Amino acid sequence: MSARGIATSRAEEVVARCKRLASFSEDPGSTRRTFLSPAMHECQRELTKWLVDAGAEVTVDAAGNLRGFYAAAQSGAPRLLIGSHLDTIPNAGAYDGVLGVVLAVALLEALEGRRLPFGIEVVGFSEEEGVRYGTPFIGSRALVGRLDEELLNRRDANGISVRRAIEGFGLNPAEVPRAVLADDALAFLEFHIEQGPVLESLGLPLGVVEAIAAQTRIEFVFQGRANHAGTTPMHLRHDAIAAAAEWIVAVEQTAHSQPGLVATVGQIEAKPGAANVIAGEARATLDLRHESDDVCARTADTIVRLAEEIAGRRGLKLRRSELLNQKRVAMDTFLVEQIEEALRGIGCTAHRMVSGAGHDAMILAEKVPSAMIFLRSPGGISHDPAESVRVEDVAKALECGLHLLDQLASSSELQKRMCRA
Ligand code: GLV
Ligand code: MN
Numbered sequence: 001m002s003a004r005g006i007a008t009s010r011a012e013e014v015v016a017r018c019k020r021l022a023s024f025s026e027d028p029g030s031t032r033r034t035f036l037s038p039a040m041h042e043c044q045r046e047l048t049k050w051l052v053d054a055g056a057e058v059t060v061d062a063a064g065n066l067r068g069f070y071a072a073a074q075s076g077a078p079r080l081l082i083g084s085h086l087d088t089i090p091n092a093g094a095y096d097g098v099l100g101v102v103l104a105v106a107l108l109e110a111l112e113g114r115r116l117p118f119g120i121e122v123v124g125f126s127e128e129e130g131v132r133y134g135t136p137f138i139g140s141r142a143l144v145g146r147l148d149e150e151l152l153n154r155r156d157a158n159g160i161s162v163r164r165a166i167e168g169f170g171l172n173p174a175e176v177p178r179a180v181l182a183d184d185a186l187a188f189l190e191f192h193i194e195q196g197p198v199l200e201s202l203g204l205p206l207g208v209v210e211a212i213a214a215q216t217r218i219e220f221v222f223q224g225r226a227n228h229a230g231t232t233p234m235h236l237r238h239d240a241i242a243a244a245a246e247w248i249v250a251v252e253q254t255a256h257s258q259p260g261l262v263a264t265v266g267q268i269e270a271k272p273g274a275a276n277v278i279a280g281e282a283r284a285t286l287d288l289r290h291e292s293d294d295v296c297a298r299t300a301d302t303i304v305r306l307a308e309e310i311a312g313r314r315g316l317k318l319r320r321s322e323l324l325n326q327k328r329v330a331m332d333t334f335l336v337e338q339i340e341e342a343l344r345g346i347g348c349t350a351h352r353m354v355s356g357a358g359h360d361a362m363i364l365a366e367k368v369p370s371a372m373i374f375l376r377s378p379g380g381i382s383h384d385p386a387e388s389v390r391v392e393d394v395a396k397a398l399e400c401g402l403h404l405l406d407q408l409a410s411s412s413e414l415q416k417r418m419c420r421a
């Protein structure tokens with residue numbers, strides 16, 4: 001088979017594997033795989049088989065991250081981490097996160113046993129989306145030493161703490177500190193679907209991420225007064241849903257006021273939740289992003305003030321708790337330039353972009369030089385079952401990854417970094 005034929009069949013296999021992993025779900029008929037759910041066990045079991053066949057040694061750390069180590073040509077050499085997350089949102093597509101892990105496995109397979117001056121550790125993070133605990137990046141936080149007591153004690157909707165979830169998965173929370181990256185970690189590389197329309201609009205298969213936007217998540221609880229829907233006149237109500245609704249529209253208007261700003265109230269829950277009862281409580285989440293930390297912080301203040309004003313005027317109380325305050329993160333300049341060179345080396349335009357979506361790379365960047373390669377998202381669709389990827393783009397991503405590994409293996413700058421690692 002020609003080189004192109006091999007690349008295409010590997011890419012087809014990557015797509016087929018992503019679809020297979022999408023079948024490991026907590027929900028029948030759709031994909032939902034949250035932190036340390038039984039479906040995560042099945043997903044990891046499948047990946048473990050592929051990793052072992054590719055020559056990696058596989059472990060699961062105490063935060064539930066799957067880690068497959070492919071040794072270097074010489075023992076004691078540093079390691080390059082390549083990966084992404086294995087958890088999903090509810091009603092997910094097959095590629096967000098998973099593609100980056102499956103592509104990393106395919107890169108090991110494409111090496112066909114060839115060893116490099118550095119080892120490769122494939123990482124499948126156990127949690128990135130923040131679905132089960134409201135707080136995202138539980139898996140990658142463990143690698144940078146930020147899976148702390150507060151997070152371990154956080155509870156899900158069923159009152160199960162992160163600590164208990166770890167035990168329930170057969171792991172030992174006391175060993176979480178052992179998940180932290182050792183000094184031999186050289187860099188982190190993440191392949192991910194773009195989850196937006198930019199690459200498609202430019203007609204490009206791949207792009208290189210130069211920074212990941214700042215992101216704030218806050219939970220708001222509007223506390224009103226539950227009462228009878230038939231007997232309480234309109235001017236005597238303290239309706240929590242009506243207050244939340246007014247605030248949600250104000251959030252949308254605020255986001256329109258600044259280019260590049262995106263604000264989403266993606267979740268709302270009202271109590272007691274009956275057609276003939278005025279809602280006594282409405283809980284709503286805010287997700288706010290911009291490439292400038294400053295704009296993100298100022299807008300969060302404005303939106304909090306709006307909520308306070310609306311609640312006050314309607315005679316409601318307001319509680320809020322910050323779930324995430326993540327600053328903009330720049331990717332490593334050396335790695336970005338190396339990716340650009342690899343893209344040009346395979347005949348692609350090297351397009352730089354800022355990611356509006358959050359990624360594990362923004363957490364890993366706290367501890368190791370990190371970089372990301374985006375694959376075009378057909379239709380710009382993500383966080384939806386219609387999410388997809390083109391086989392030819394996956395083939396290009398594999399080609400780019402192999403080019404990059406060879407470049408890094410012969411880079412004098414990397415040799416210097418390896419001596420320091
Ligand atoms: C991750 O999917 C995010 O919400 O950016
Ligand atoms: Mn996602």
Ligand code: MN
Pocket residue numbers: 085096097128192358359
């Ligand atoms: Mn993702």
